[in-house]
Amino acid sequence: MKLPLFKAAFKDQQTSMWVYVGVMLFYGLLIMVAFLSVEDMLSEPFSSVEGITLTKIGTNDEYDVFNLKWETRTGTAAHVAFGLDLDEGMDWANFTLDDIEGFNMSQVQDLFEDHFGNISLGEYLKDDPMLMEFFENYTGDHSGNMHYPAPIPFPDGKSGIELVYFGEGTYVNFTNSGSSLLFVVGLIPNDWNLSNITFLGPVSSMDLMQISDFDEYLEENPMMKAFFGEEMISFTEIEGFIALEYFSMWPLMLLIFLAIKTGGTVSKHVDDQSIDILLATGYSRFRFLNEKMLVVAMNLALVVIAAWVGVILGVFMIGKPVPVAGITIAFLGSVPLAFGMVGLSLLLSVLIDESSKTTGAIMGLTIFMFMIQIxxxxxxxxxxxGYISLFTYYDMNQLMVHRTFDAVNIILPSVIGMVSMIASYILFKKKEIHA
Amino acid sequence: MTPDIDPVIELNKLTKFYGKSRGIIDVDLSVKRGEVFGFLGPNGAGKSTAIRTILDLIRPTSGWARVNGMDPTKEGAKVRRSVGYLPSDFGTYKSMTAKAYLRTLLEMMDYRGQDRIEELAGRLDLDLKRRIKDFSRGNRQKIGVVSAFMHNPKLAILDEPTTGLDPLMQQEFYRIVLEEKSKENTVFLSSHILAEVESICDRVGIIREGRLIMVENMSTFKKKTGKVLNVEFDRKVDPYIFMSLPGVSDIKVGEENILIMTVSSHIDGVIKELARHTIIDLTYDEVSLEDLFLKYYGKENVSHNRNGARGVVQ
Structure with missing residues (x-):
């Protein structure tokens, strides 16, 4: 089947299309490089004082996973690490351990005793290697070190202390399920006199919290939540990052591209009067629209493929496992949206004869729908x-992270696209083409 | 198909209004096979409206048209395929070369015969290898002319075809049209230039304010219109000397020693009379369309036409 109009129209528009294809390829690569920066930022020790360093190493469910590392000294029998949950509004600049309500060694002892009965920690650990072994087994630390997994809030509820680690090792990896803000490590002397403990720290998770709790920040900020979607996902995981940083903007990028590409389908030819000679060839209006729509479809396919390749290559380049299925589904999920936009743009292109006005109207509609969604x-x-905005029908988290399609998100924009496209064909058939 | 029984173009009370604005009103016309028909009228008179209605680019308010026996409102695409059409103004795919563009149009026409692209481009001095965006207005018009004839249509409908063409190319265009006629093909062209219509058309129809006010054979028409003879004498000459001569239909006394007379035939008598005087200067021109209207329909109507027509018809 010969498609001369398709070939001519595609060729005529190809420069802008290849530019967009290049931009989408490049953007995919670039955004993944940006992920490296985020990751670097998160893996840098954000809090380090002499002899002790706290580093975020990942997330586990909704909690951050930290590495707490310290230097030991000669004459040290064991190390005990605490997480401290503090009141807000503290004077951090002049903070000392004495400022922690309830932080005194008797309470530390109480903490141990809560779990090991009314037995002096010092006595036990000093004299009973078996207990030490039990402690290790109980906490199950693979490194042979031990950490105490559960947060222990203090009864007053205002501030608290939790045992993060106890043992002879010099580091611990732990899930900050108690959301402690400060960490200290006590070096227990060989004589096990707990009043002679030397403390290192504190190191703070405050700065890191501001970054790593981005998700929480989103949850609390309706404007940002509106922008990034209803369901929050982890910003620091590659899938969450792609969903948030790439697919939150993808519908807008795609729809603007389609608005530009579809807006001129009819109005450009009416405006510059090229439609006269094209129709004079004996082309029916139906065939004219068919081949012009094929150009839009080809543009759409090439840009989506370029964007897909860009993201996949980007993730591959930074050496992360590529979530191919999630990325593919997230792109496929935008096709009904694209179809809806193409239908609406075509309708405006048929209705408005001046191509600059058509493009303006379609861009206005796109921005309007974006604002309505927010x-x-x-x-x-x-x-x-929200139903009147096409953007509502795109759930990046569901597509990218959960890899499922929502029937409503497929059907509604498809119906919008189908109805407006049928209307466009009918109106174009009836349209009077003025000189 | 004989011309009398089945005219190539037939319009019956064809009327088009744009809302309340007049386009064309009750146009009755029949164009025979093998003739060159001139559709003459000032800008805004409704020429393009009639042509666009014939080609189903716009739809009639009432009345009907037949082109090659087909109803454009029912078989618009077929009608357009059966003709060669040159719009009054048109756009193209500017990034393409002229050749690529014309080839695309041929493909769209699904034309499989011997095309005339190279031949016509050669005659019109059109560089087919250049991109259209680099073309002047005149060169773009040549593309339109080639596109109208390249597929050997039996009927060509040309809306102001010589717009932008230089005089040499206009002459070449006239030759192309006359060749079409010799092949018994039909050409329907609109123009606002009387001389153009006179030089190539067999018949002329004058449209004014949307109405077809006159259809004549060219020989009859020429007799009616005549030409304007503008003579400057070395002294005052009595206009009544010329008034009485055969073929002189109108005479005016101009500034200085000038006489302006309309001569429709028998120029011989006028020249012999002129020879008896001392002539400083002399011009012999076509009657302008405006003068033609002035002659037939009075001054008031002409000025009304000029003002009333503006911007009404697209």
Whole structure:
């Protein structure tokens, strides 16, 4: 089947299309390099004082996983690491351990005793290697070190202390399930006199919290939540990062591209009067639109493929496992959205004869729908006003992270696309083409 | 298909209004096979409206048209395929070369015969290898002319075809049209230039304010219109001397010693009379369309036409 109009129209528009294809390829690569920076930022020890360093090494469910590392000294029998949960509004600059409410060694002892009965920790550990072994087994630290896994809030509820580690090792990896803000390590002297413990620290998780609790920040910030979507996902995992940083913007990038590409389908030819000679060849209006729509479809396919390759290559380049399925599904999930946009753009292109006005109207509509989505997310109008925005029908988290399609998100934009496309064909068939 | 029984173009009370604005009103016309028909009228008179209605680019408000026996409102694409059409103004795919563009149009026409692209481009001095965006207005018009004839249509509909063409190319264009006629093909062209229509058309229809006010054979038409003879004498000459001569239909006394007379035939008598005087200067021109209207329809109507027509018809 010969498609001369398709070939001519595709060729005519190809420069802008290849530019967009290049941009999408490049953007995918670039955003993944940005992920490395985020990761670097998170893996840098953010808090380090003499002899002790706290580093974030990942996340486990919704909690951060830290590495706490310290230097030991001669004459040290064992190390005990505490996490401290503090009141807000403290004077951090002049903070000392004495400022921690309830932090005194008797309470530390109480803490141990809560779990090991009314037995002096010092006595036990000093005299009973078996207990030491038990302690190790109980905490199950693979490194042979031990950490105490559960947060222990103090009864007053305001501030608290939790045991993070006890043993002879010089580091611990732990899940900060108690959300402690400060960490200290006590070096227990050989005589096990707990009043002579030397403390290292404190190191703070405050700075890191501000970055790693981005998800929490989103949850608390409706504007950001509206922008990034209803369901929060981890920013620091590659999938979450791609969903947040790439696919939150992808619908806007795609729809603007389609607005530009589809807007001129009819109006450009009416405006510059090229449609006269094209139709004079004996092309029916139906065939004219078919081949012009094929150009849009080809543009869409090439840009989506370029974007897909860009992201996949980007993840591959930074040496991370590539979530191919998630990325593919997230791109496929944008196709109904694209179809909806193409239908609406075509309709405006048929209705408005001046191509600059058509493009303006379509861009205006796109931005309007984007704003509607944000506003309805903030106000919780997703099931009301939100329905009129195509952007509502794109859930990056569901697609990218959960890898599932929502029927509504496929059907509704497809129906919008189908109805407006049928209307466009009918109106174009009836349209009077003025000189 | 004989011309009398089945005209190539037939319009019956064809009327088009744009809302309340007049396009064309009750146009009745029949164009025979093998003739060159000139559709003459000032800008905004409704020429393009009639042509666009014939080609189903716009739809009639009432009345009907037949082109090659087909109803454009039902078989628009077929009608357009059966003709060669040159719009009054048109855009193209500017990034393409002229040749690529014309080849695309041929492919769209699904034309498989011997095309005339190279031949016509050669005659019109059109560089086919250049990109269209580098073309002047005149060169782009040549592309339109080639596109209208390249596929050997039996009927060509040309809307102001010589716009932008230089005089040499206009002459070449006239030759192309006359060749079409010799091949018994039909050419329907619109123009606002009387001389153009007179030089190539067999028949002329004058459209004014949307109405077809006159259809004539060219020989009859020429007799009616005549030409304007503008003579400057060395002294005042009595206009009544010329008024009485055969073929002189109108005479005016101009500034200085100038006489302006319309001569429709029998120029011989006028020249012999002129020879008896001392002539400083002399021009012999076509009647302008405006003068033609002035002659037939009075001054008031002409000025009304000029103002009233502006911007009404697209």
């Amino acid at each position: 506003v309805s997310n903030i106000a919780g109008w997703q099931d009301g006003l």
